[in-house]
Amino acid sequence: MATDQHTLARLFATIEARKGADPTSSYTAKLFGKGKAKIAQKLGEEATETVIAAMQGDTAEIAAESADLLYHLLVLWAETGVAPDDVWAILDQREGTSGIAEKASRKE
Numbered sequence: 239m240a241t242d243q244h245t246l247a248r249l250f251a252t253i254e255a256r257k258g259a260d261p262t263s264s265y266t267a268k269l270f271g272k273g274k275a276k277i278a279q280k281l282g283e284e285a286t287e288t289v290i291a292a293m294q295g296d297t298a299e300i301a302a303e304s305a306d307l308l309y310h311l312l313v314l315w316a317e318t319g320v321a322p323d324d325v326w327a328i329l330d331q332r333e334g335t336s337g338i339a340e341k342a343s344r345k346e
């Protein structure tokens with residue numbers, strides 16, 4: 239199966255199911271226990287590590303850090319009540335609209 243939205247949807251369901259789980263056996267439950275600020279901090283750290291991997295030109299490390307980044311982003315969505323489908327809908331709405339054209343339309 240292609241690794242795409244289906245993978246992210248399954249991961250998000252797993253993350254949601256970890257709410258209230260044992261934090262000694264679930265990293266996700268431990269993160270939920272630490273709260274939004276800590277989850278956001280971890281997301282920022284993983285983003286920075288992805289940037290560092292990119293600057294080092296290490297393709298395998300970029301992929302690994304990107305996986306960490308996506309996982310922590312989904313934990314943040316779960317914590318803040320964002321539904322993945324809402325994000326996919328925004329991306330779908332934007333499909334076919336150039337970012338340059340979209341930015342120009344905002345300046346009018």
Ligand SMILES: N=c1c2ncn([C@@H]3O[C@H](COP(=O)(O)OP(=O)(O)OP(=O)(O)O)[C@@H](O)[C@H]3O)c2ncn1[C@@H]1O[C@H](COP(=O)(O)O)[C@@H](O)[C@H]1O
Binds near residue numbers: 249256264265266306
């Ligand atoms: N995809 C992931 C995933 N990606 C990264 N991580 C964890 O994210 C952490 C990031 O590493 P760090 O060294 O930055 O974290 P840390 O030092 O432990 O954290 P802090 O001390 O900074 O709080 C590691 O513990 C990784 O194991 C993940 N943990 C879980 N998942 C998925 O979530 C599912 C549920 O996991 P549990 O909640 O642990 O059961 C798993 O089956 C996986 O599918």
